[in-house]
Amino acid sequence: MSKTSNDLIQEQLIAARRNQILDAATTIFAEKGFHRATIRDVAKAAGIADGTIYIYFENKTALLMGILNRLNESDEREASFEEAADTDINTFFRKYVRQRLEVFDQMGMNAVKIVLSEVLTNTDLRDMYYQHVVEPTFELALTYFQKWMDSGLIRRFDVQMTMRMITSMVLGLLVLRLMGDRTIEEQWQKLPDVITDMVLYGIQGEQP
Amino acid sequence: MSKTSNDLIQEQLIAARRNQILDAATTIFAEKGFHRATIRDVAKAAGIADGTIYIYFENKTALLMGILNRLNESDEREASFEEAADTDINTFFRKYVRQRLEVFDQMGMNAVKIVLSEVLTNTDLRDMYYQHVVEPTFELALTYFQKWMDSGLIRRFDVQMTMRMITSMVLGLLVLRLMGDRTIEEQWQKLPDVITDMVLYGIQGEQP
Amino acid sequence: MSKTSNDLIQEQLIAARRNQILDAATTIFAEKGFHRATIRDVAKAAGIADGTIYIYFENKTALLMGILNRLNESDEREASFEEAADTDINTFFRKYVRQRLEVFDQMGMNAVKIVLSEVLTNTDLRDMYYQHVVEPTFELALTYFQKWMDSGLIRRFDVQMTMRMITSMVLGLLVLRLMGDRTIEEQWQKLPDVITDMVLYGIQGEQP
Amino acid sequence: MSKTSNDLIQEQLIAARRNQILDAATTIFAEKGFHRATIRDVAKAAGIADGTIYIYFENKTALLMGILNRLNESDEREASFEEAADTDINTFFRKYVRQRLEVFDQMGMNAVKIVLSEVLTNTDLRDMYYQHVVEPTFELALTYFQKWMDSGLIRRFDVQMTMRMITSMVLGLLVLRLMGDRTIEEQWQKLPDVITDMVLYGIQGEQP
DNA sequence: CATGAATGAGGATTCATTCAT
DNA sequence: TATGAATGAATCCTCATTCAT
Numbered sequence: 001m002s003k004t005s006n007d008l009i010q011e012q013l014i015a016a017r018r019n020q021i022l023d024a025a026t027t028i029f030a031e032k033g034f035h036r037a038t039i040r041d042v043a044k045a046a047g048i049a050d051g052t053i054y055i056y057f058e059n060k061t062a063l064l065m066g067i068l069n070r071l072n073e074s075d076e077r078e079a080s081f082e083e084a085a086d087t088d089i090n091t092f093f094r095k096y097v098r099q100r101l102e103v104f105d106q107m108g109m110n111a112v113k114i115v116l117s118e119v120l121t122n123t124d125l126r127d128m129y130y131q132h133v134v135e136p137t138f139e140l141a142l143t144y145f146q147k148w149m150d151s152g153l154i155r156r157f158d159v160q161m162t163m164r165m166i167t168s169m170v171l172g173l174l175v176l177r178l179m180g181d182r183t184i185e186e187q188w189q190k191l192p193d194v195i196t197d198m199v200l201y202g203i204q205g206e207q208p
Numbered sequence: 209m210s211k212t213s214n215d216l217i218q219e220q221l222i223a224a225r226r227n228q229i230l231d232a233a234t235t236i237f238a239e240k241g242f243h244r245a246t247i248r249d250v251a252k253a254a255g256i257a258d259g260t261i262y263i264y265f266e267n268k269t270a271l272l273m274g275i276l277n278r279l280n281e282s283d284e285r286e287a288s289f290e291e292a293a294d295t296d297i298n299t300f301f302r303k304y305v306r307q308r309l310e311v312f313d314q315m316g317m318n319a320v321k322i323v324l325s326e327v328l329t330n331t332d333l334r335d336m337y338y339q340h341v342v343e344p345t346f347e348l349a350l351t352y353f354q355k356w357m358d359s360g361l362i363r364r365f366d367v368q369m370t371m372r373m374i375t376s377m378v379l380g381l382l383v384l385r386l387m388g389d390r391t392i393e394e395q396w397q398k399l400p401d402v403i404t405d406m407v408l409y410g411i412q413g414e415q416p
Numbered sequence: 417m418s419k420t421s422n423d424l425i426q427e428q429l430i431a432a433r434r435n436q437i438l439d440a441a442t443t444i445f446a447e448k449g450f451h452r453a454t455i456r457d458v459a460k461a462a463g464i465a466d467g468t469i470y471i472y473f474e475n476k477t478a479l480l481m482g483i484l485n486r487l488n489e490s491d492e493r494e495a496s497f498e499e500a501a502d503t504d505i506n507t508f509f510r511k512y513v514r515q516r517l518e519v520f521d522q523m524g525m526n527a528v529k530i531v532l533s534e535v536l537t538n539t540d541l542r543d544m545y546y547q548h549v550v551e552p553t554f555e556l557a558l559t560y561f562q563k564w565m566d567s568g569l570i571r572r573f574d575v576q577m578t579m580r581m582i583t584s585m586v587l588g589l590l591v592l593r594l595m596g597d598r599t600i601e602e603q604w605q606k607l608p609d610v611i612t613d614m615v616l617y618g619i620q621g622e623q624p
Numbered sequence: 625m626s627k628t629s630n631d632l633i634q635e636q637l638i639a640a641r642r643n644q645i646l647d648a649a650t651t652i653f654a655e656k657g658f659h660r661a662t663i664r665d666v667a668k669a670a671g672i673a674d675g676t677i678y679i680y681f682e683n684k685t686a687l688l689m690g691i692l693n694r695l696n697e698s699d700e701r702e703a704s705f706e707e708a709a710d711t712d713i714n715t716f717f718r719k720y721v722r723q724r725l726e727v728f729d730q731m732g733m734n735a736v737k738i739v740l741s742e743v744l745t746n747t748d749l750r751d752m753y754y755q756h757v758v759e760p761t762f763e764l765a766l767t768y769f770q771k772w773m774d775s776g777l778i779r780r781f782d783v784q785m786t787m788r789m790i791t792s793m794v795l796g797l798l799v800l801r802l803m804g805d806r807t808i809e810e811q812w813q814k815l816p817d818v819i820t821d822m823v824l825y826g827i828q829g830e831q832p
Numbered sequence: 833c834a835t836g837a838a839t840g841a842g843g844a845t846t847c848a849t850t851c852a853t
Numbered sequence: 854t855a856t857g858a859a860t861g862a863a864t865c866c867t868c869a870t871t872c873a874t
Contacts, residue, residue, distance in 0.1 A: 033329030035243035038868060049835045051871080060869065113328050120325040120386055121241030130388050154411045160391050161402050162411060165377055168384055172376025175383060178328055180338050183368050194369050202410035203362045203370060225858095246843060257860045262845065449745030451659035454847060465856045467850080476848065529744050536741040536802055537657030546804050570827045576807050577818050578827060581793055584800055588792025591799060594744055596754050599784050610785050618826035619778045619786060641837095663865060673839045678866065 018056050021046050022070060025063045030110035034064060034118055064118060064125065071111050072132055074103055089153055092144075093196040100170055101191060113178050138163055166199055226264050229254050230278060233271045238318035242272060242326055272326060272333065279319050280340055282311055297361055300352070301404040308378055309399060321386050346371055374407055434472050437462050438486060441479045446526035450480060450534055480534060480541065487527050488548055490519055505569055508560075509612040516586055517607060529594050554579055582615055642680050645670050646694060649687045654734035658688060658742055688742060688749065695735050696756050698727055713777055716768070717820040724794055725815060737802050762787055790823055 024046035028037045039060060043050045057063050104112055119129050138160075145159045173191065177184040187194075232254035236245045247268060251258045265271050312320055327337050346368075353367045381399065385392040395402070440462035444453045455476060459466045473479050520528055535545050554576075561575045589607065593600040603610075648670035652661045663684060667674045681687050728736055743753050762784075769783045797815065801808040811818075 030329075033243075033326075035241075036329070039870085040868075043836095050869090051836065052834055054870070055833070116383075117325050117328040118241075120321050120383075121238075121244070126388055134384070134387065134389070157405070157411070158395075158398075158402060161395055161398070162406065164381065164384060164389065164392055165403065165406050168380025169373055169377045170380070171383055172378070172380030173372065175324075175328075175379055176342070176372060176376055179342065180334055181342070181372065184372055187366075187369055190366075190369070194366060195373065197365070198370065198373050198410065199406075200410045202406065202408045203365070221858095247845085248843080258844090259846080259861065260859055263858065268844070446745075449659075449742075451657075452745070455849085456847080459857095466848090467857065468855055470849070471854070532799075533741050533744040534657075536737050536799075537654075537660070542804055550800070550803065550805070573821070573827070574811075574814075574818060577811055577814070578822065580797065580800060580805065580808055581819065581822050584796025585789055585793045586796070587799055588794070588796030589788065591740075591744075591795055592758070592788060592792055595758065596750055597758070597788065600788055603782075603785055606785070610782060611789065613781070614786065614789050614826065615822075616826045618822065618824045619781070637837095662863085674865090675840065675867080676838055679837065684865070 014056070018066065021048070021053055021056055022063065022066045026067055026108065026110050026114065029064075029067070029114045030108075034114060064114070065128075067111050068115050068125065068129060071103075071115060089148060090196060090200060093199060094192045097170060097192040097195050101188070104174060105188075109174075109178060112174065116175070116178070134167075137167065141167075169195060169199070222264070225260075226274065227278075229256070229261055229264055230271065230274045234275055234316065234318050234322065237272075237275070237322045238316075242268075242322060272322070273336075275319050276323050276333065276337060279311075279315055279323060282315055297356060298404060298408060301407060302400045305378060305400040305403050309396070312382060313396075317382075317386060320382060324383070324386070342375075345375065349375075374403075377403060377407070430472070434482065435486075437464070437469055437472055438479065438482045442483055442524065442526050442530065445480075445483070445530045446524075450530060480530070481544075483527050484531050484541065484545060487519075487531060505564060506612060506616060509615060510608045513586060513608040513611050517604070520590060521604075525590075525594060528590060532591070532594070550583075553583065557583075582611075585611060585615070638680070642690065643694075645672070645677055645680055646687065646690050650691055650732065650734050650738065653688075653691070653738045654732075658684075658738060688738070688746075689752075691735050692739050692749065692753060695727075695739060713772060714820060714824060717823060718816045721794060721816040721819050725812070728798060729812075733798075733802060736798060740799070740802070758791075761791065765791075793819060793823070 021042065025037075025042045028041045028045050031037070032041065039050055039053055042063070043053055046053075053063075057066060115125070115129065119126050141163045142159060145154075145163060148154045149156055149159065170191075173184055173195075177188070229250070233245075233250045236249045236253050239245070240249065247258055247261060250271070251261055254261075261271075265274060323333070323337065327334050349371045350367060353362075353371060356362045357364055357367065378399075381392055381403075385396070437458065441453075441458045444457045444461050447453070448457065455469055456466055458479070459469055462469075469479075473482060531541070531545065535542050557579045558575060561570075561579060564570045565572055565575065586607075589600055589611075593604070645666070649661075649666045652665045652669050655661070656665065663674055663677060666687070667677055670677075677687075681690060739749070739753065743750050765787045766783060769778075769787060772778045773780055773783065794815075797808055797819075801812070
C-alpha cells in the first residue's frame with residue numbers, strides 16, 4: 001500500500017473520529033449547555049474514554065470551535081444563490097429562506113443553539129462567528145439588493161438595515177423556536193412562504 | 209418610631225442591597241458570561257463580601273432569576289399600549305417598537321444578553337421566561353391584530369405567525385446587535401421607523 | 417437599692433440568660449450534633465439573636481464547656497454517699513446506681529450524649545472530663561471498696577478494675593440507651609435492682 | 625490475559641486503594657474527630673490528591689460508612705462461637721470477651737472511637753450501627769443464655785437485661801479506655817479473666 | 833492510539849464571629 | 854444589652870487535563 005493511500009485512510013479515520021466526538025458534543029452541549037456539560041458526559045455519549053477526546057481536540061473550547069466550524073461549512077456548502085438570482089424576487093426569497101432553514105434542520109437545531117448561546121457571552125467566539133458567518137452573508141446579499149433596487153424591482157430604502165431586518169426575522173424565529181415556541185415549530189415548513197409574503201408586501205400591502 | 213415605619217425602612221434597605229447586587233451581577237455576567245463569572249467577581253463588583261450575597265440570594269442561580277425578574281418588571285411597567293391602540297397602525301407600531309427598545313436600553317442590553325444566553329441552554333429558565341415574557345406579549349398583541357383584521361385595516365393572514373415574525377424581527381435585531389453588529393447599534397434610534405415601514409409595506413409595497 | 421443588691425440581681429439575670437442559652441444549646445447539640453449545629457440554630461431555639469450568645473459565651477466551644485460544667489455541678493450535688501455508706505452493700509449499690517441514673521435523667525440524656533460524643537474526639541475536653549468527673553468518682557469509690565474488703569464483706573479482688581467494671585456497666589448501659597436500645601429505655605427504672613443483683617452475685621451465684 | 629483475570633486485578637486494585645484511603649481516614653478522624661478533619665488531611669495522610677478520594681468514595685460521609693463497614697466485617701469474621709458453645713460457661717465467656725476485644729485491637733481502637741462518637745449524634749449512622757452490629761449480637765447471645773438457663777447452669781433472670789449488662793460492661797470499659805483511662809489500658813489483657821469472674825460470681829459470690 | 837486513574841486548581845457555599853446601631 | 858447584617862476564612866467537591874500502561 002502506498003504511503004499516500006495510507007495517509008488518506010488515516011485522515012479519513014481521524015475525520016470520522018472527530019465527527020463522532022463532535023456529534024456527541026453537539027447533543028450533550030445542546031442538552032445541558034456548554035458549561036454544565038462535562039468532558040466525561042461527551043466521552044460517554046461518544047462511547048469512548050475521556051482521554052481520547054484530547055487526542056482529537058486540544059481542549060473543551062476546541063470542541064465548541066469544532067461545532068462552529070462544521071456549522072460554517074454546511075452553511076457555505078448551501079450558500080449558492082447564483083442560479084436563484086436570475087429568477088424573480090418572490091422565488092428568490094422563498095428559496096433563500098428555505099435553504100437557510102434547511103441548514104439548521106440538517107445540523108440539527110442543536111448546533112445553532114450551542115453556538116448562539118456561547119456567541120452572546122464569549123467574545124472570541126462572537127468575533128469569529130460574526131466575521132465568518134454574518135458578514136459574508138450580508139456582503140453577498142448586498143449585491144442582490146443593490147441590483148434589484150437599481151432596476152426598480154423594489155423600492156428604495158436603507159439596504160444595510162433592510163438586509164439586517166430580514167436576516168433578523170429569520171434569526172429571531174430561530175431563537176423563538178429554540179426557546180420552545182410550539183407554533184413556530186409546527187409551522188416551520190411554511191416559513192419560506194410567510195416570510196417572503198411579509199417581506200415583500202408587509203401587512204398592509206396588496207397580495208398579487 | 210413605629211414598627212411599620214421600621215419595617216418599611218428595613219424593606220427598602222433590603223431592596224436596595226438586592227438591587228446593588230443585581231446591578232453588579234448584571235455587569236459581570238454580561239462581561240464574562242454567567243458560568244465564567246464567579247461569586248467573588250460579583251461581590252467585588254458590588255463592593256461587598258462574598259458571603260453577603262448569600263444573605264440576599266439563595267445561590268448563584270437565584271442571581272440569574274433576579275435579573276430575569278427585574279427584566280420582567282420593567283417590561284410590564286412599559287407594556288401599556290392602551291392609549292396607543294386608538295391611533296392608527298403606523299403610529300402604533302412606531303410606539304410599540306420604541307417602547308420595547310427602550311426597555312432594553314434602560315435595563316442595559318446586558319441583562320438581555322445574559323438571560324437570552326442562558327435561556328437557550330437552561331430548561332428551567334427557558335420555561336419561566338417563555339411563560340412570563342413571551343406568551344403574555346403574544347396574547348396582548350393577538351387582540352390588536354384581530355381587531356385590525358376584522359376592521360379591514362390590514363389584510364388577512366395567519367395572525368399567530370405574523371405576530372411571531374414581527375416579534376422575531378425585533379428579537380433578531382437585538383441578537384445581532386448583541387453579536388456586535390455596528391450598523392444596528394448606530395441606527396438603533398431609527399429602528400421604530402424602519403421596522404414599521406418594513407412591517408406595513410414590505411420591500412415592494414408603496415410608501416404612502 | 418444598694419450596689420450589692422443590684423449586683424446580685426445582675427448576676428442572677430446573667431445566670432438565667434446563660435442557662436437559657438445552655439438549655440437551647442443542649443437541645444440543639446443533642447439533636448444535630450455539636451458540629452452540625454450552628455450558632456444560629458441555638459440562637460433561634462433560645463429565642464434570641466446570634467450575637468447575644470457571644471455576650472454570654474466566648475465562642476461555640478464555650479457552650480460545650482458550659483454544658484459539661486452544668487453536668488459536673490449536678491453530678492457533685494448528688495454525689496453524697498456518706499449516709500449510705502453505713503448501710504449494707506446491697507442497699508448502698510441500689511442507692512448509688514439510682515443516684516447516678518437520676519443525674520442523667522434530670523440533665524436529660526441530651527447533655528450526656530453531647531459530652532460523651534465530643535469527649536471521644538476532643539482531647540482537651542477528654543482530659544477535662546476525665547479529671548473532673550471520672551477520677552473523683554473512682555477515688556471516692558476506692559475508699560468504700562477497701563473498707564468492705566478489709567472487713568470481709570466482699571471477697572478480695574483487683575479493686576481498681578472492679579470499680580471500673582461496675583462504672584463501665586452503668587456507662588455502657590447509658591451508651592446503649594443513647595444508641596436507641598428500646599429495652600434498656602423501658603427497663604430504666606429497674607436498673608438499680610438488676611445491676612446490684614448482677615454485681616453482687618453474678619449470673620451463677622445464689623440469690624439470698 | 626483473559627477478561628476475568630483483568631477484572632479481578634482491577635477489583636483488587638480498587639479494594640486496595642479503598643483500604644489505603646480508609647486507613648488514612650481512620651487515623652485522621654480518630655486524631656481530630658470526623659468534623660474537624662478535612663478531606664485534605666485524609667488525602668495527605670494517604671499520600672494522594674484530594675480529588676482521588678472522590679473516585680473511591682462519594683463524599684466525606686461515605687468514608688465514615690466505609691470505616692463502619694470494615695468494622696462490621698471484621699466483627700463478623702470473628703463472631704464464631706460455635707466451638708466455644710460446647711465448653712463450660714467459664715471458658716465460653718473468657719473466649720467471647722477475648723474475641724471481642726481482639727476485634728477492637730486489630731481494627732485499632734481508632735475505628736471504634738470514630739464510629740462511637742458519630743453514632744451518638746448521627747441518626748442515620750446510629751440506626752445502621754444498631755441494626756447491623758448490636759442487634760445481631762444480642763440475638764446470638766440470646767440462644768446461649770436460654771440454653772444455659774434451661775439446663776440450670778445459671779440461675780434464672782431477665783435474659784434481655786442481663787445480656788445488655790454484660791455487653792455494656794465491655795462497651796463501657798472500651799469507652800473508658802478511649803477516654804484515656806490508663807489502668808484499663810494497662811490491664812487490657814486481663815479483661816477476659818476479670819470480666820468473666822465478675823459476671824459469673826459477682827463481688828460477693830464464692831470463687832470456685 | 834486508547835484508556836481511565838490521578839491530579840489539583842478553582843469555586844460555590846457555610847458559618848463562627850464581629851460590630852455599628 | 855441586644856440585634857442581625859456583614860464578613861471572609863475555611864472546606865467540600867467538581868472537572869478539565871495529563872500521563873503511565
